Amino acid sequence: MSTADIVILALGVVAIGSGVMVVSTRQLVHAAxxxxxSFGALAASYVVLAAEFVAWVQVLIYVGAVVVLLLFGIMLTRAPIGRSEDLDSGNRIVAIITAAATAVxxxxxxxxxxxxAYFPLxxxxxxxxxxxxxxxxxxxxVLPFExxxxxxxxxxxxAIVLSRSDIGPEQAEPEPTPPARPRSRPPGPLARRKPRGADDEDTIVISRIDEGA
Amino acid sequence: MHLVYPVVIAAVLFSVGVYGVLARRNAILVLMSVELMLNAVNLNLVVFDMRWADRLHGGQVLTLFVIVLAAAEVGLGLALVLLIYRNRQTVDVDRLRTLHEDREEGARQ
Amino acid sequence: MIVLAAVAVLLPFAAAFIGMIFGPTISHLLTPLARRLRRSVPPGAANGRARTLARRLPANGPALVAVLPVAASTVLAAVVAVAQWQHPRPRTGTLTVVRTGGIPFGLSLEVDGTAAVVALLVCCVALAVQIYSVAYMRDDPRYSSYAAFVSLFTAAMLLVVLSGDLLALYVGWEVMGVCSYFLIGHYWHDRATSRAAVKAFLVTRLGDVGFLFGIFVLGLAAHSFEIGTVLGRVPSMSHTTLVAGTLLLLCGLAGKSAQFPLHTWLPDAMAGPTPVSALIHAATMVAAGVYVVARLYPAFLFAPAALAVLGVMAAISMLGAALAALAQDDLKRVLAYSTISQLAYMGGGLAVGTRDGALFHLLAHGAFKALLFLGAGCVIVAVGSNMLSAMGGLRHTMPVTFWSMTVGFAALAGVPPASGFFSKDTILSQAWHATRPEHTQAWFASTPLNSGVQRLTVSVPSVPTWTAWLVLAAGLLTAAVTAAYATRTWLVAFFGERRSATGAGEATGLMRWPVAVLAVPALVIGFLGLGSDELRPELGMTLVSLLFVVAGAGAVFLVWNRDPALDPVRLLGPARPFLRDGFRLDAVYDVLVVRPLVALAEMVVHTDERAVDAAVVGTGRGTRRLGGLLRRTENGNPQTYISGVLAGVVLIVLAVVVLT
Structure with missing residues (x-):
């Protein structure tokens, strides 16, 4: 076991450990x-592996750009700062089993x-x-690059089109009081809802169809 | 240098990313886990490029490309997350269930 | 000359299609012409009939299209018959030979003496019926299709008569069957009529299947379907083949010629228009079965078993149908049962070995039965009912019909000198001959058979003696019963008190004249037979049968004379309803055939609904239920989906790693 092996192993432990922290911490910002x-440790690993250019690009783009972007995302979605208990979904057991199986x-x-397999570093x-x-x-x-x-x-x-609300198809102004819950289908058949007016033909027709179905 | 160490590190890191994608509820955390998986792949690419050390340096170049792609992906992903947040006031993945089977409709058929 | 025969066949065929498609159009085109013609006839009482003709006929396109080609065919058939008479030899002509994978068959015609005479009979009756129908069906909205079907039927019958190939003959045979179906069902909106049509079709079809297979057996054994060739190779066929083939052909005869046990369709077929009954169900189509057997008679001569079966069949049909005819209330049903009975005479004649006698009776019967049916149509139109109970005393109001039908009834009963007397007694004489085997042998040897068999030197097996005795006994008894029911019908319809209130006058000219004209052959055709040895009845047998006739007719007359207002059949007492229903054979068939079949069909339907459909529906439901299980996983959470995908990938990789 050479020095490089030891360094790689150490950096790997750091990268994996911080990766585990990313997926298990209860604070969003801490995850970032x-x-x-984790990215830094990987960049260091690249250096050890004699790929210094890739290492610098890693630092520049991942550490410099991507993480900052993620932080922006956290802020824009008004995520809670500090501990939050519900960062894991109910799928956790399945996730652990799948991940463990993948790893094994x-x-x-x-x-x-x-x-x-060895190679002369x-x-x-x-x-x-x-x-x-x-x-x-x-x-x-050069062709793939272009x-x-x-x-x-x-x-x-x-990304610009998606994130700007004044581009894209004509959409109705957001309701004055947006619902807190995600919008889903109305709970019951349409017929149970009261027609808005007796002469509202659309509603009547819809209710007829619904009763017939 | 022993090839197994970096390769095993990459595999474990990938599995950690898999866990994150499957278990985290916040969409931004899911994106972060995806980045972890991509980085694991990158490590693999670099290691094998160094092992074969051919003239084309395909591994390192592909790593660079993947980094660029990851950046683009994060940009788009975040834009989508923001759009979802704007429409639904939430970025919790397990509450975005518009895809689910309509139970009543299914029962009626 | 064969060309003339071919044209005679094709003319009604073309007329059928033209009449069906363009009939009304022709009427439309002719209307202005008719108007001009009417204007050209000078007014006056003397021209009244001409005016009527001018008003009616030219404007009636379907009638023109129907009558003129049949008239032309009649002329052609007469020319052919005269030529055949002067130079009697078979003439054949082949249009084309159809090459099949196996045995080729040809579209060919073969005219010999028999065929020419029968073709002439068919044409004459068809012409009479067409002319008669112009008046009889005057107010029918579907006269056009009616006339077209009658034309098509005529063409098919001529094809059967003149065809030189068994398969072409079968084509004509089947076309006749379907025309019969359509014409019986002409008043299809009446439920009973359409049922009768279906019944006729199904029952004759039953026989036709056997007939077709009989053709196959004979044709395959002879390696040819050409009638002459088949008959020429009959002596070289095995006995089993011949018996099988001829018995199968007898199925066809039983179906088409309405012999026991397939006769039940004929009385019901009287639901059709009366002229159709005259043409199809009395004079021609039902005779086709007898004609075909006569045509293929050498094959039967080598299969005495088949002749014995034919004899038994004929004896049963003869006597049974005559008894049933005695008890009928419906004039047309009387005639229908008498048709069965008379056809059985022909069958009996064939069974005892007199082919020429059977054909002689066929001709005579064709003439007098067409006459009787057309006359019955006149009576029915005048009275407005089919029932004998509504008729009576018509001899003063309808003199032409009365005298014509008197001739017809005399011929039917076998009263000399009408035609039926000679032809029937020829058959009975021959039956008497056949009871003595030594005579039979000699008789066969001298009988001129078809050309291909004339040079036969092989001794022909004789008809079983008991068959001859059976036919003779049944024939004599039937003669008495026939005379009885003919007398009874004649007396009840034309004598005594008038029973219907409606003013019964003579029918129109177009209906009256065909009846009157047909009376001539019905009366004199019998004398033609005196010219040849085979067709001359023996004096002794004639006296015996005349005795039976006088007994039957006299008994009925005596009963009737006691009280002319009552039906003499009342003496039958409790047996009368039984006989009227044709020995309740329909009920027997209902129990034996119809109900089991219906039950079977219901079972099939039930199985289809409960088993086959249930399996299909059950498969659908099961699939949906299974799908319902899978639907649980569709909870809309993408993380679950991805978990599944990744777990699947891991499992696949694991499988690959472990298995390789």
Missing amino acids: LWLVV VLVTTLVRGFRD KARVGNGSSSVIGAGIFRTW ALSVLLLAALIG
Whole structure:
């Protein structure tokens, strides 16, 4: 077991531990912060694995952008700051079983498959430098790169369209007092509701159909 | 360097992400768990790129692409979450049940 | 000459289609013409009849389309018959040979003496009926389709008579069956009528199935469907094949010619219009069965078992139908039962070996029975009822009909010199001959058979003697009963007191003249037989049968003379309703056949509803219930869904890992 192995293991423990905290903490903001720790540990792992360019991109985009975006989301949805007891859904038992099964299957398979797999890390130094990666992207992978840029643009426009309320189909002004509960179908058949007026033909017709069905 | 350590770390991290996706109620927390899963995949990609060390560096480049995709995904995902919040005043995943089977209608058929 | 025969067949066929499609249109086109014609006839009492004709006939398109082609066919058939008489030899002509996978069959015609004469009879009766129908069906809104079906029927009957191929013959045979169905059911809105039509169709169909298979048996054994070839190869066929084939053909005869046990449809078929009864159910179609057997007679000669069966069938039908006719109240049903009885005479003639005698009786019967039916139609129109109880004393008001029908009844009863006397006594004489086997042998050898068999030197097996005795006894008894019911009907309808209040006058000319004209052949056709040895009745047998006739007729006359106002049949007493219902055979069939079949059908329906449908519906319900279980999982929570997906993926991976 080399030094690199030990460092990787330590960083892995940090990443997994903080990941567990992300999915188990009772405070939303803490979850975002534990996510930063997990991403940082992964970035450090990339450095150990001699992929320094990917490591910096990880730090820049994940830690710098994505987490900030998530924090914005938390704020915009007026999530409660502080402890909240109902962050886990009723699906928890199933989730634990599924996740554990996934872990067991994956770990068993990987360990059995790569028990004797080693690679010389020292010989790989320089493989992850920005010049090598840049050359790779803009020579070999330039077409996917361009396609990805178009996709990014589409995602950008989509996000704008989705989040701005003055774009899109004509929609009625939100009701003055929006219901607290999600809107669902009315509890009973339409016929049970009182018609708004005796001469309201639509309502009468609907109620007739409903009785006939 | 032993290949098993980083690969097992990635697998466990992925499973943690799976748990988060399945168990968390807040949509933003679900998104975070998705990010965890993506990162586990990224770690895998980098490790195997280093193992084979071919001329194309496909693993690292794909990692970069996935990072970009993750960013786009988070952007769109958050936009959707905000839209849902604006319409429903909640982002709890298990309360968004418009997809469920209409019991009365089913019984009548 | 064969072309003339083919044209004679095709003319009514074309007339049927043209009349069906364009009949009313032609009326429409002819109306202005008729108006001009009427204007051209100068007024005056002397021209009254011409005016009536001008008013009626030209404007009636379907009638023109129906009558003129049949008239042309009659002329052609007469030409063919005369030519055949002068140079008697079979003439054949083949339009085309249809190649099938197995044995080919040809669209061919074959004219010999018999066929020519029967074709002439068919055409004459059809012409009389068509002319008669113009007046009889004058006010019927569906006269057009009626006339077209009569034309189609005529064409089919001519095809049966003239066809040189068994399968083509069968086509005509079936077309006749379906025409009969449509014409019986002409007044279909009456429930009883439509039932009678269905009954006639089903019962004759039962026989037709056997007939078709009989054709197959003979055709396959002979490797040909051509009648001449089949008959030529009869001696080389095995006895079993011949007996099977001929017995199956007898099924067809029993169905079409209304012989026991398939005769029950004929009395009910009287629900159709009277001219149809005259044409189809008396003179021609019912004779087709007898005609076909006569046509294929050599095959029967080699199968005496079939002839014995035919003899028994004929004896039962003969006497039973005559007794039933005696008890009927309905004039048309009297005639219907008498038809069965007379057809049985022909069958009996065939059974005892006189093919020519049977055909002779067929011709005579065709003439006098058409006459009787058309006359009955006149009477029914005049009286307004079918019932004998409503008639009486008509001889003064309807002289033409009376004298014509008197001839008809005389022929039916076998009173000399009417035609029925000669033809019936020919059959009885031959039956007497057949009771003595040594004579039979000689008789067969000298009987001119169809061309293909003439050079036969093989000795023909003889008819069983007991069959001949049976036919002879039944024939003599039937002669008495026939004379009795003919006399009774004649007396009750035309003599005594008038029983109906309606003013019974003579029928219109178009109805009266065909009846009067038909009386001539009914009277004189018997003398034609005197020219040949086979058709001349023996003096001794003639005297014996005449004795029976006089006994039957005399008994009825004596009873009637005691009280002319009453029906002489009252003497039958309690047996009368039994006989009137045709020995209650319908009830027997109802119990034996109809009810089990209906029960079976109900069971099938029940099974279909309770088992098959229930299985289908049950499958649907089960599926829905199972689906209901699955519906529980559709709770709308995406996390549950994803859990399922991921768990499934894990399971699949696990399976792959473990299994490989």
